[in-house]
Amino acid sequence: MTDDTLKRSLAASVGAVLTSLVVTPLEVVKTRLQVQVPNVAKVSHAARTCPYYNFSNGLMDTMLPKESLLKKCKCSPEQLVTSSPRPNSVLYTMARIVRLEGPFALYAGLPPTLLFAVPSTAMYFTSYEMLMMQGKDAFPNVNPGVMAMASGSLARAGAATVFSPLELIRVQMQSGETTHSFTTHFRQVAKGGMRQLYRGLGATLARDIPFSALYWFGIETSKAYLSSNGGVFDKCENSQWRQVTIAFVAGVLAGTFATVATHPFDVVKTRKQFSIYSPTATDGAGASLSSRAMLAQVWRQEGLAGFSAGLVPRAVKVAPACAIMISTYEAAKIAFEKNSNSTT
DSSP states (O other): OOHHHHHHHHHHHHHHHHHHHHHHHHHHHHHHHHHHOHHHHTOOHHHHHOSEEEEEOSSOEEEEEHHHHHHHOOSOHHHHSOSSSSOOOHHHHHHHHHHHHOGGGGGTTHHHHHHHHHHHHHHHHHHHHHHHHHHHHHOTTSOHHHHHHHHHHHHHHHHHHHHHHHHHHHHHHHTSSOOOOHHHHHHHHHTTHHHHHTTTHHHHHHHHHHHHHHHHHHHHHHHHHHHHSOGGGGGOOSHHHHHHHHHHHHHHHHHHHHHHHHHHHHHHHHHHHHHHHOTTOOSSOOTTSOHHHHHHHHHHHHTHHHHHTTHHHHHHHHHHHHHHHHHHHHHHHHHHHHHHHHTO
């Protein structure tokens, strides 16, 4: 591993941790409402019957057992929400959890998420930059936005393919039903062949590859436009602070654009996850259905409303997560570069 690659990996890791620290409390509140008071949160039948909940901190999705979450919950459903005129908003519920359980309760799903978010994000961002640099050298006449789409797609596909089997095994180990080691679980899953080892990967790639392509296209084009048409950014006297600020704004724009464009695939991925981890779920989409067949089924049964369900909450979470991640990544790279120059 070269020095530059190490710096990028460390910068991506810092970004992943900071993003998780900021976004996780919002996801914890949403999850607690869905698990403890599904009638208030309007949870689907599949989500209600599945023994796992889909935890997403804006960087990656993680399936965690509801049983382990409920064991740690000190708030009763009656305490979590009220029948008073005060709205059961995210901030209100967050304040109740902190008052009744303490601030650390807002980070209940953080450790298992970071276990995979940090290395997968490091691999993802590092691979993207390496592919972009090599692509520009090999194809100097190709539009940077197009190169970003190709590099982002390949980088995301690689990271998802590497970590998908590990995520499946982690979920099985956390179910509490067995005490087998990681090696034993890996052998059991591997016995089913590649199809079992990469169960659910198709739905993940169907969402993540288009998202990454559009996200990095948005990042590169937004950064180029904002840099050349400074406006308010010209007031930043420090060029490095200007670079980080532009990255943050580009992250918001690109994250929102990619989230809206790929939300139908996110609906399919979430339903497929519930079907995989809860074979008894009968919400209309089984794990045996392909992503294309499930898209057709949702359109046939629910129409446009089925694809737009959950779009606003996802955009509110993913857009700032993308902004925090890319700006922290840029800031960390600058800091590591400064430190490297000062020691030489």
